[in-house]
Structures are given as structure tokens and as C-alpha cells.
Amino acid sequence: MSVDAILLAGGRGTRVGGAIKPLFEVNGSTLLASAVGAVRAGGAERAVVAAPVLAEGLDVRWVREDPPFGGPVAAIVAALEEVDADEVYVVACDLPTVDAAVALLSDPLPADADGACLDDGRPQWLIGRYRTAALRAVASTLPDRGRDASMRALLGRLTVLPVAVDPALTHDVDTWDDLRRARGGAMTEPRTLPPEALNEWSAALAERFGLAEGDIPISLVLDLARDVANGVARPAAPLSAFVAGLVAGRAGGSPADTEAAVAAVVEMARGWQDR
Structure with missing residues (x-):
């Protein structure tokens, strides 16, 4: 059974100020180079990187x-x-533990499955292995060639087997703090945005609008945006954050009201493709 790999490396890096996350170095190698090495070790004959050309000399195809x-x-x-292969790894290039993660997916898929992905309590679809034909069949039905579609829209109709893992194995580099942890506390990457920037912006908003410290739950809002982007579509994330805030405000505006509103929106997002 032949296998290729699709490596996702073309995101905006919004939470690191637009920095190119796949070029962050962890343990002496960029996250991109580590991902290429991991899928090659897992048998991938061809590695296709979805990104502008980020590094010369890598044995990959750029799209x-x-x-x-x-x-x-x-x-x-x-x-x-x-x-070209029968099966294909799909891996995001922001995973410091990519070698161990891909190794868990190195066996060919069983006959009754369209794919397999790591599952740390939630399916991690961007650390997976899938049948190429199954992906193409669903992709052909998506409008606008999948632009702004959720991963659930692509994979929700397929039989994807969960590979249970500890959440530590799927902890990606999404923020500067994540990068610091991945490096064991060391930070040598030049910063285009300091890690406390959202705290500073939040404090400025609170001062401008007379809010109390802690009234703006940054992590809660960012998690909501992630879940909605994955379950519905990326443009739905800011709209959903606004609606959650509106609902919480009308309910009284307490931290408990905010948490309840966010939880309700997240629940809707996770079940959106199954409606």
C-alpha cells in the first residue's frame, strides 16, 4: 500500500504576530523539516507542502x-x-512531537476505514492518515474548492478511526508560550509580537470601556474561535464570539454567564455538520 503526505504550512500565524511557525526551530530542526522527516520515516514516497516556498533544499513539492x-x-x-499514492498522511507543520505522532499512523489503513487520526479526547484531524480516493470524493463536492470549509465538512462523512493518545502528544505550537514550552523554556525566536500583547490589548479595551480586570476571558474566546472554525467555518468564528458576548451580556454579564454562552455556542459548532 503506497502512501504520500500532505503537510500544511501556509497559515497566517495570527497568534504569533504573523511569524512563520513552520520555520520555528525546536530541538535543532524547524517544525517543517521535522514533519518532512517524520512522514518520510513513515513511508511517504512524496511529500507535498501546502505553502509558499519556505525553505530551499527540502525534497518536497510546493503547492x-x-x-x-x-x-x-x-x-x-x-x-x-x-x-499519487493510495493513502496520504495529512499533518500540520506546528507539532513538536511529529515523529512520535506520525509513527502511530505508519501502518496501512484497515479495509473498513477511510482514515485514522490521533484522538486526545477530540479528533485531531490534522494528524491523520486517509485514503486518497475517499478524500478526493468528498473534496469534489465542496464549494469553492474547500475555501473556508471546516475539517468536519471534509472528514465528517468518512469512517475515521480514532487513535487514542495523551494530549501531550498533540500539543502544537500555536502561541509564543507554546514555543517556549516546546523549547524547554528557552526563547530565541525574534518576536514580531510579544506574548503579552493580547493581555495589553485586553487591558486597553477594559480601560477604554470601563470593564473590570478579568472581564475579558482571552483563552475562552480563543478556544471558542478555534472550535467554531473547525466545526463550522473560519468566518463563523468572529461572528460566534460576538453572539456569545451578546447572549452573555443579556443574561447578566457575569463570568458564569459568559462561560455558559460560550459552551452553548461550542456545542452547536461541534454538532453543526451532523444536523
Whole structure:
């Protein structure tokens, strides 16, 4: 059974101020180079990187969704055109533990499955292995070549087996704090945005609008945005954050009201594709 790989490396890096996360170095190698090495070790004959050319000398093929920044589904749809193998790894290039993660997916898929992905309590679809034909079949039904589509729209109809893992194995580099932890506390990457920038912005908003310290739950809002982007579509994330705030305000505006509103929106998002 032949296998190729699609590596996703073309995101905006919004939470690190636009820095190029796949080029962050962890343990002496960039996250991108580590991902290439991991899928090669896992048997991938061809590695297709969905991103602008980020590094010369890598034995990969570069592709780009059109227009750029269309989200992971659009990137996968574009990269599938370069895949020849029966099965394909799909891996985001922001995972410090990529070697161990991909090793868990190195066996060919069982006959009754369309794919397998790591599951740390939630399916981690961007650390997975899938049947190429199954991905192409669903991709062909998506409007706009998958632009701004959720991963659930691409994979929700497929039989994807969960591979249970500890959450530590799937902890990606999404923020500067994540990068610091991945490096064992060391930070040598030049910062285009300091890690406390959101705290400073939050404090400025609170001062401007007369809010109390702690009234703006940054982590809660960012987690909501992530879940909605994955379950519905990326443009739905800011809209959903606004609605959650509106609902919480009308309920009284307490921290408990905010948590309840966010939980309700997240529950809707997680079940959106199954409606």
C-alpha cells in the first residue's frame, strides 16, 4: 500500500504576530523539516507542502491554494492534485512531537476505514492518515474548492478511526508560550509580537470601556474561535464570539454567564455538520 503526505504550512500565524511557525526551530530542526522527516520515516514516497516556498533544499513539492489563506481544507484540496499514492498522511507543520505522532499512523489503513487520526479526547484531524480516493470524493463536492470549509465538512462523512493518545502528544505550537514550552523554556525566536500583547490589548479595551480586570476571558474566546472554525467555518468564528458576548451580556454579564454562552455556542459548532 503506497502512501504520500500532505503537510500544511501556509497559515497566517495570527497568534504569533504573523511569524512563520513552520520555520520555528525546536530541538535543532524547524517544525517543517521535522514533519518532512517524520512522514518520510513513515513511508511517504512524496511529500507535498501546502505553502509558499519556505525553505530551499527540502525534497518536497510546493503547492498553494488559490486564493491563499483559504484554510486547511482548501490547502488539502489543492495538494491532493499532487498525490499519487493510495493513502496520504495529512499533518500540520506546528507539532513538536511529529515523529512520535506520525509513527502511530505508519501502518496501512484497515479495509473498513477511510482514515485514522490521533484522538486526545477530540479528533485531531490534522494528524491523520486517509485514503486518497475517499478524500478526493468528498473534496469534489465542496464549494469553492474547500475555501473556508471546516475539517468536519471534509472528514465528517468518512469512517475515521480514532487513535487514542495523551494530549501531550498533540500539543502544537500555536502561541509564543507554546514555543517556549516546546523549547524547554528557552526563547530565541525574534518576536514580531510579544506574548503579552493580547493581555495589553485586553487591558486597553477594559480601560477604554470601563470593564473590570478579568472581564475579558482571552483563552475562552480563543478556544471558542478555534472550535467554531473547525466545526463550522473560519468566518463563523468572529461572528460566534460576538453572539456569545451578546447572549452573555443579556443574561447578566457575569463570568458564569459568559462561560455558559460560550459552551452553548461550542456545542452547536461541534454538532453543526451532523444536523
